[in-house]
Amino acid sequence: MRLGLVVNDIEGEYPGYTTTHLAMEAVRRGHEVWYIPLADLELREDDRLYAKVRIPPPGDYRFGKVFLAALTGPKATVGWRDLGALDILWLRNDPSQDVERRPWARMAGIDFGRLAVRNGILVLSDPEGLARGINKLYLQYFPERVRPKTVVTRDPQEALRFIQSQGGYAILKPLSGSGGRSVFLVRPVDGPNVHQMMETVARDGYMIVQEFLPNAHEGDTRLFMLNGRPLVVDGHYAAVHRKRREGDEDIRSNLTAGGVAVKAEVTEEMLEIAELVGPQLVADGIYFAGLDIIGGKLTEINVQSPGALMGADRLEGVSFTAAIIDDLERKLAWRAAHPEADNRTLACA
Numbered sequence: 001m002r003l004g005l006v007v008n009d010i011e012g013e014y015p016g017y018t019t020t021h022l023a024m025e026a027v028r029r030g031h032e033v034w035y036i037p038l039a040d041l042e043l044r045e046d047d048r049l050y051a052k053v054r055i056p057p058p059g060d061y062r063f064g065k066v067f068l069a070a071l072t073g074p075k076a077t078v079g080w081r082d083l084g085a086l087d088i089l090w091l092r093n094d095p096s097q098d099v100e101r102r103p104w105a106r107m108a109g110i111d112f113g114r115l116a117v118r119n120g121i122l123v124l125s126d127p128e129g130l131a132r133g134i135n136k137l138y139l140q141y142f143p144e145r146v147r148p149k150t151v152v153t154r155d156p157q158e159a160l161r162f163i164q165s166q167g168g169y170a171i172l173k174p175l176s177g178s179g180g181r182s183v184f185l186v187r188p189v190d191g192p193n194v195h196q197m198m199e200t201v202a203r204d205g206y207m208i209v210q211e212f213l214p215n216a217h218e219g220d221t222r223l224f225m226l227n228g229r230p231l232v233v234d235g236h237y238a239a240v241h242r243k244r245r246e247g248d249e250d251i252r253s254n255l256t257a258g259g260v261a262v263k264a265e266v267t268e269e270m271l272e273i274a275e276l277v278g279p280q281l282v283a284d285g286i287y288f289a290g291l292d293i294i295g296g297k298l299t300e301i302n303v304q305s306p307g308a309l310m311g312a313d314r315l316e317g318v319s320f321t322a323a324i325i326d327d328l329e330r331k332l333a334w335r336a337a338h339p340e341a342d343n344r345t346l347a348c349a
Helices: 018-028 064-072 108-118 127-132 136-141 156-165 193-202 214-218 268-283 309-316 320-337 343-347
Strands: 002-007 032-037 041-043 049-055 077-082 088-091 122-124 150-153 170-174 184-186 207-210 220-226 239-243 260-262 288-294 297-302
Touching (some): 018 032, 018 064, 018 309, 018 320, 049 108, 088 108, 108 127, 122 320, 122 343, 127 343, 136 150, 150 156, 156 193, 184 193, 214 288, 220 268, 220 320, 260 309, 268 288, 268 297, 309 320, 320 343
Parallel strands (some): 002 088, 088 122
Antiparallel strands (some): 032 049, 041 049, 049 077, 220 239, 239 260, 288 297
């Protein structure tokens, strides 16, 4: 298998990233992995897609740091390649990282992914579904019973009205963002500070003003979905519970914001949420997703580059990473048997 991984840039990849471990597993099995930075994609006059790729040398990699050193080292292969030679192109870049620094790059992966589909390349997830899920508004496409009450606005007065209707409590966050950046807990005692919070959040676009869930102080559970279903290996669900560090007053439990990953208890309520949202994920061709759940409510859906899978591997003692590569190998065999299937169908087949 020749697997292309679109990333924001090589320098921004880290040993603990899900992308790193997926790539390591693929290389260990003898597959060829192409790392493709967003800035190095091209459409040429022959109407074909090319990219300046970086290919790690073969090896039995076990540590992300060693793998990335090989990827950026002198033995890696670097050069222009026709993407038509790929078996799978996986869009693993995070658009929210480019909102401020490189606004031109935010939609680049999706746009080039659409062209790749036209050229017959299997693209994960389906670019049309990723376009719908590029920001947190995607949550509103799912059943009302699974999501918190929410207002999306740039009007401070409308935001204040909703906050007051919730007794002065709410979560305030940007429509486009990840990693817990610019996320605030609004409380009745905050008073004038609320305006400053809203200025910070609305600086880059729309604000999400969301019902505060009492269980939020206990953190959230990320449940991973593959092909529209919870990812399960040997009876273990791919999930992590993310909580604040002891003594930390920060409401955010995101690992990039200092949260801690602990073993998750996947409840029937969580599985019911997964069952309700799965059909929409399949309809949109979303191959791999992370559902963030608090107290029986779905607070976010990460469809482009859900992270923390390594935490699930470690805490559950099984390799969900290996299961995903198994599934990619199976998917290619399924595609060969169903040449008439379109990309959206293939993405979750």
